[in-house]
Amino acid sequence: MAAPGRRELLRTLSQFGAFILTRFGFWNCFSMLMLFAERADVKRKPDIQVPYLYIDMGVAVLCASFMSFGVKRRWFALAAAIQLALSTYVSYVGGLVHYGDWLKVRMYSRALAIIGGFLVLASGAGEVYRQKPRTRSLQSTGQVFLGIYLICMVYSLQHSQEDRVAYLDHIPGGELTVQLLVVVFGVLAFAFLSGVYVRIAAQILSIMLPLVVLFIDGNLGYWHRTRHVEFWNQMKLIGQNVGIFGAVLILATDG
Template sequence: MAAVTSKKALRFFSQFGAFILTRFSFWNCFSMLMLFAERADVKRKPDIQVPYLYFDLGAAVLCASFMSFGVKRRWFSLAAALHLALSTYVSYVGGQVHYGDWLKVRMYSRAMAITGGFLVLASGAGEVYRQKPRTRSLQATGQVFLGIYLICVVSPALTETDPRRRVLSYLDHIPGGEVTVQLLGVVFGVLALSYLSGCYVRVASQILAVLLPLIVLFIDGNMAYWHHSCRVEFWNQMKLIGQNVGIFGAVLILATDS
């Protein structure tokens, strides 16, 4: 009886993770539109030039719609991963908006992690009634992307002097201060190694599934710090929060899908 209940619980969390991830693009498109509207008030350009922006949003909504309804989910998950990777690359090389290096790390590492989440979904993970075996290569690639994201979270060496000062100034806003930051750094480093090596991925995902909601709540959700102190645009920060929620969905799938 306990085994049956446990299996149902795991299936529920796996479906919940797939629900979050398949609908992530809707929030991403909405937050992008709100961000560009926010920029229009101060005469700032969007990340992607306007004629191509509409195609970008349309492709994202199309993939999300098919994934949400479960129609050819593997194909459209792969398409969503390729689309997000291309969109991120275009926004990076376009140079429409200047971001600080520390903010680029936050933005592009999360986009990479979401791309990895879509690859995990495209592999067949999270399916309730799996008719085809999982594509292990896609899942392994997605796990590597998640591992790189975790490295970017804990490695201030990827950024320069200014971000280091920002990390130090942010210690006062994190419960536990520097001790909490050091512990998170160690834990995330170990989890990153797990994802990159492919060992104990399920256990690592279960740990990360517990930590990510706390990070979203206490760190990403501190709008006063990010918006007022660091000058991150309000809807850009909301977009980043949504990306972490999408990553949480991917992690839930890896944590519960056997």
């Protein structure tokens, strides 16, 4: 009786991860609209020029809608990955808004991880009744993107004073704990990049990420008031980490 119960639990968790990831596009578009409304009050530009911005959001909502209803989920997950990659590239190259280097690492590494999550979804992972074999090449590519995200977390903890202070102020153990996290994230990054023990690495990360979202990202007073990150930009970053959690949950249960 234990084995069927365990399989049912893993299936439920996998479905929950897919639920989060497939609906990420809705939150991302909403937080972007709120961010640009926030900037309009101080006459700051959006990351992407307005005509293309609405096209980009329309494609994102379309992909999220079809993925949410389970219609050609693999195809629309791949389309969502391409859409997010293009919008991230255009916003980076456009340079309409100036960000500090430490904030760029946070923003673009998380976007890259979400792209990786969509590729994992496009591979067929997380499907309840898989009618076609999963595409391992897509899943491996997605895992690499998640590994790069973890490398960026290691880099931030080592070289970004803003990130280091956020962790030092909210975790016990001080510098020793930060260095321990550097080692853990580094080992997890190696697992995702190499494809070795990915499922175990994803299970560990699925436990750690909610704590990061709650205690580090969720400290809006620190990021918004002290580090001057725009409120809705921080909310967008929180949503991205939640989406990454969804992708990791899929790999942890169906990797």
